[in-house]
Amino acid sequence: MIAYGEKIREIAKKLLAEERVDLIIGFKQGTLPLMTEPVMIKEPEKTDQLYWSSFCSMNLANYLPKRKEKIGIIAKGCDSRNIAVHIVENQIQREQLYIIGVPCTGMVDRRKIQSLVDGKEVREAIESDEELTIKGNGFEQTVKKIDYLQDNCITCMHRNPVIHDELVGDLVEERKDPDPYDDVKEIEELAPNEKWELYSNLIKDCTRCYACRNACPLCYCPTCFVDEADPQWVGKSIDPTDTMTFHILRAFHCAGRCTDCGACQQACPVDINVRLFTRKLNKDALELYGCEAGLSIEERPPLDTYQPDDYDKFIR
Amino acid sequence: MGIEPERLHFSWISSSEAPKFAEVATEVIETVRKAGPVKKLVKTRAEVV
């Protein structure tokens, strides 16, 4: 996967030089190791900034809604599904996009790497196809990347882009073995009070910074319900009730649309796994409506269509 | 996420189904009463210490 960088730069340069796109949305190297930044590039000579590593975990589909230009965008499997969701929801037109697909073998979780060295400062990270070497003051360690993947990448069943105009490498094999919802099933078994305790505990450190919302491509409303002041739908404090209301509503707004890309969890400064909310809804969307978000640009999300045989056992 | 099932009711009642409405409303009241006062998602006044 490490060779993708060269290919991305080559494709981007060609697209801009031939004026087939106005803009490339991609990643550049972060100012710190284990970090990357999103970047928008308009001139062919600046394409050498483009970069690829196992830390390109942000979801670039987040930058698409309502853009007018012709755009070249780098997309992993999950990102491509969010692009499909945007197309279905009319946030961008398919013809505007040149999707540079990245067959993905999983993103490495920088927090897992960081905890490996007890929070010591990582000064340098060197990657090969399978391994990652991290160096810092007085330490050097090499690990297998596959042992430190992000949680959502471990259970990912769609690593190849579902739509693309060009690929930067050969398709990778999709996993068939894992049941992605083991943890959700465990929670489903709990009694209501135990669930309440688990979820209350999960968000007890939430500072309402909204980084999870901002990182999510699905959250493109011009004014989010949490920011509205008139009427004020939800209190703006970190009172546990206000915080829980925010999380429940955020998750339900993503129901049937979330691709489990993990951008929300990665963005959280206090390491809250907010995916525990959305994953339950993903499981429901799959089991009740046979829907996995963003697999096609024709299928509308389950909550915005009606079928006579829709699940309705809960209605008397 | 732990909202008590007793507090959540969905029903589809046409305007011509008065008896069904009365029946459902009574049942909702009974089950909610059994569940007792609500403790979750209630904002209490901030404690000042």
Ligand code: SF4
């Ligand atoms: S809710 Fe989280 S995992 Fe789902 S699409 Fe948004 S950022 Fe990705």
Ligand code: SF4
């Ligand atoms: S990113 Fe984390 S702290 Fe910020 S609002 Fe989301 S869950 Fe809360």
